Structures are given as C-alpha cells and as structure tokens.
Amino acid sequence: MDLKVEGSKIVIADDSVTILSKLEMLLKRHGYQVYKAYDGRQSLQVIDEVNPDLIILDLDMPYLNGLEVCKIVKNNEKTSLTPVIIITSSGIKEDKNSSISAGANDFLNKADDTLELTLKVESLLKLKHAIDQLENANNIIKSLAKAVEVKDKYTVGHAERVSLFATKIGKKMGLDEQQLKDITMAGLLHDIGKIGVPDLILNKPGRLTDEEFGLIQNHPVIGEEICSPIKSFDKVKRIIRHHHEKLNGRGYPDRIGSSEINIETRIMTVADIYDAVTSDRSYRKAMTKQEAFAILRESVSRGELDGQVVDAFDEVVE
Template sequence: MANDKTPTILIADDDHQALSILKQIMMGQGLNVITASDGNSTREMVSEQKPDLVILDNYMPGVSGSEICREIKDDPKTRLIPVVMLTGYTETPDKLEAIEAGADDFINKPYKAVELITRIKSLLKVKFLNDELDSAEEVIFSLAKAIEAKDEYTKDHTARVSQLALAMGHQLKLSAEEQDALYKGGILHDVGKIGIPDGILNKPGRLTDEEFAAIRTHPAVGEGICKPLKSMRIASKIVRHHHEKLDGSGYPDKISGDQIPVVARIMAIVDVYDALTSVRSYRTALPQDKAFGILEEESNKGWWDKELLATFKSIVTV
C-alpha cells in the first residue's frame, strides 16, 4: 500500500474455520485483522474501532450481514468504510440484498484467494484516497477557523450560518449532496478573507473604495481554495456566489436570478441575517423583527429570493 498506515480489516463470520482461514490470508498481506462471529459484536467493533474495511458473512446470528452493512452505510461516521459481503449462497436475491444495503463488493464462497486479495487492495486504495481527501478538507476548515479567530465580533459566525443553512436545506428537501454543501459552505464562505489585511477586516468605521475592493476579492479567492477538491464542487459555488443579488447588483460576477445557484441564494440570506442579529464593532445586535424588516425591504428591492426568505423566516422566527 502507498499509505504509511497499516490497514485494519474487520472480518465477521460465524464459521470459525472460514474465519481463521480468511484471517491468515489477510495477515499474510501485512494487514491488521480483527474478528467478530455475530452481528451484535460486529456492530460494536465497527463503532469502536472504525476499521479500514469490513468483510461480512451475510448470514450470522443476531443481526444479518446485510443489516450491518446498511447501518455502516447510513452512518456519516462510517459510510466511507468499504464493505465486502461473503456468502455460501449464490442466489440472486442475496446479491440484490447486499447491493441494496450498500455493499461495495460481493464474493461467493468458495472464493479464490488471489481474486479476494486483489479486490480488497483495490477497495483499500479508494478508502485511503478518501482519507486523504478528508485531511485536505480539514486543512481548509482550519483556515476558515483561523480567519474567524482574528475578529472577536465574528466568533461562531460560521457555525451558526452552517447550521441555519443546513436547516433550510432540510426544510426545502434538497438533495443530501446539496445539504452537505450548505453545511460546508456555511463554514467556508469567508475562507477567501485569509489574504485580506486584518486592518481592513477589523476596521470599525466605513471602508474606503480601495478597502472595499479588497473585501470583494474574497469570494473568488475562497473558490480558488475550495474548487480543487471534487468534494467541494457545490460548496465552492456557495463560496463564490454568496454575495450575489437577484437583481445582478452583487459581486463578484454580477449574475442574477436563477443564474445564482439556489444553495448560494440560501447562504446569502442566512449570512446577512446572522450579521444583522450579531454584535459588530460598529453597532449592537439587531432584534429579530428588525433584522427581518431589513431583509424584507431588501427583498423588495430585488436583492433576495422572496420565497426562500419566507421559508427561512418560518424556520427561525421565535
């Protein structure tokens, strides 16, 4: 493996002889191996040890392999762990059940060791690529936190915005990918401010034209930071377009209407709302009713999506 970490594989099978043979094969490839012999202990080991790959027998006491697989794939903390289903049965319904549960591969017993090893190594490569992707995302999230830490008045702004945007995505029944992008975009929408001098970011008074021009660069800079990661495909659009307005008077691209992705239109409203209802160096926090009064006035000017604003108001109004 190209990765320095020795992969850990969980093998779950109630056939102790088959389990022992498979364990020896995997250990012969230099892999760490942990084992379980029933569904309940398998569930516990996945939760506690987060293995790099799971090999499941489909028929085990307690909880079936397919059900364990489904649980692994439904949990955001474990869904990227590859799962290989093993069974001594060859009927199509078993394969369909495994596929529906989200299994990454399906192998019948008796299997050829060489074929099994090849498939396992291939899945582990994908797993480690995903791990590296997570590490890259963590670096970008750290940048966003570093920017926020520069200004005591924006503390926790990204956390609030990400949660509010996610609530909007859930209410609107957006896709799981779009909801994930709203959460990530909420955290990262201002990451492009990393290159803007602190004196401009924290200036208590009105910005000069030159200073505001510097501020206007942050959406494009932020997109440049996020876009190389495919997992940020939609989030990077939020980062770039969260200061656009429906009438085309926003920045950086002055796009209008449906040209602005719906996730960016959501973020624009949520971002302004949180800014209005939070303390700033130049004013106190506005009460909720006044904040929505301003947003509705701006919506009438053609800045914000009226339907999205109404939905947002219904979610947060107390």
C-alpha cells in the same frame, strides 16, 4: 495519492473456526491486521473497538446474521463508509441480491479462489483510504474557514451558522442533495477570501476609505481563487464569488443581476445578512429576529433579495 493498504485493519466474522483461521492466515500473509469475531453480536463489539478499514461477514451467523450486521454498520455514521464484504457458502443469487440491498460493497462465495478475495480486499481498502483522505481534505477546508474567524473576532461562529441557516432554507425550498451539499460547504467558506484582507482593515473601528472598502469588497474574488484548485467545487466557487451580489445588479464584485444569480447564492446572501445583523458588532448590538426580518423584507422591496427565500427562512428559523 498514496493509497498504501499494508497494515490496514480488517474485522472478519464467521462462526466456523476453520474458515476464520483460513482467512486470517491468508490476510495476514498480505500484511493486514486481522481481528476476529465468532458471531454477529460479537462482530459489532469488535468493529466498535477496532474501527476497521474493512469488514468481512459470514452470511449465516448466530444472534445476528451478516446482512443484519451489515445494515447496522451502514446505518452508523462512524462506519457507514467502511467497506463490507459478505461471504457465503451457498452462492445463491438471492443472497447476493440481499447483500447488495443491505449495503454490502461486495459478495463472495467461500468456494471462490483466494486470489479473488485478496484482489477484492485490496481494491476496497484502496477505496476506503481514498475516502479517508477526502475526509481529511474536508477537515482542512473547515480549519481554513476557522482561520478567518481568528482574524475578525466579531465573526466567531458566523461561517458555521450561515452554513446551517442556508442549508435549512435550501431543504425547505426542496433543493436536491447535491445543491444542499454545495450550500453547506459554501456557507462555511463564503468569507474565506478575508484571509487576503489585512487585519487592520477588517477590524478598523472608524469609517473606511474607498480604497480600504475596495479591498474588503475583493474578498469574494480572493475566496474563489483560494478554492479554485478543488475540482468538485465548481458550484461552491460560484456561490462564494457571488454572495454579495444583489438581484437588482447593485452588489459586488461583478454587479450581475437576477438572471445570473442562482438559487443557492440567493439563499446564501439571505443567511449571511441575517446572521450578520443578529450578531454583535463593534459599532452596534445584535438585532432581534423581528428587526432582522424587517431589514430583509426592506431589501426584498428594493429588489435586492429574493422574497421567496426570505419567506422560506421565516418558516424555518427559530
């Protein structure tokens, strides 16, 4: 991974002109672009304009102090992952603790030597660039999911809706943060394997031959393969592979039964079926919510779907 930090944008806020100039010189010497603010309020404006890679805040500043600015920065979606260093002349332990609880990434005493500051700046910038690259990878995955929709005009918006429905059900059922993240991602990617199914088969208006049906039924396996290089996707890959399995073992591709189908996958299956039947298809019109739930409950009574998941969905769907 290329984590070049030269040229990174750093905002420094301090009401002391002397300190501000000293820091500016030091950081510019290391090849960084420096933007200055003289109080807390101004620092927020500069941060908003510059969208920096790192923010250095003096603890004591007029209007808003460093801790207040830090909290605002960390609560703003746009800047929540931007590293913040708080600097102070006091060096009191309480200041360090309150900086940490305000969400600051590091704390420095102005008396500390400059080497320490530059090392911390460099390591936080590397962290920021690593996060940015992860963000890019996430966007690439989302674009890939969109590519499936291009192949099949009847599925426009399907992945996003399934992801949203499934996440809502997961929240309602009290799943933890990581499970919800996996569900959101798996929802976007569950049909990614359709990239490997010929368009002619995906869009074939009439009946499919057994062979053609077999190719379509292979999409969960292809989907898992596409995501296999991504280490953090272990759970996501499992959900993708199993999103067409049924609790009674009559699904595909592995024909596994209820003991092997985890809650995340059960949720995905329900969300997927619901969105499919409530959307227009070439061979039929979209069903209403009531009709869709009748179908889901029928599947529950046949032992295919999890009744608790359908109940939870019934409570959250609009």
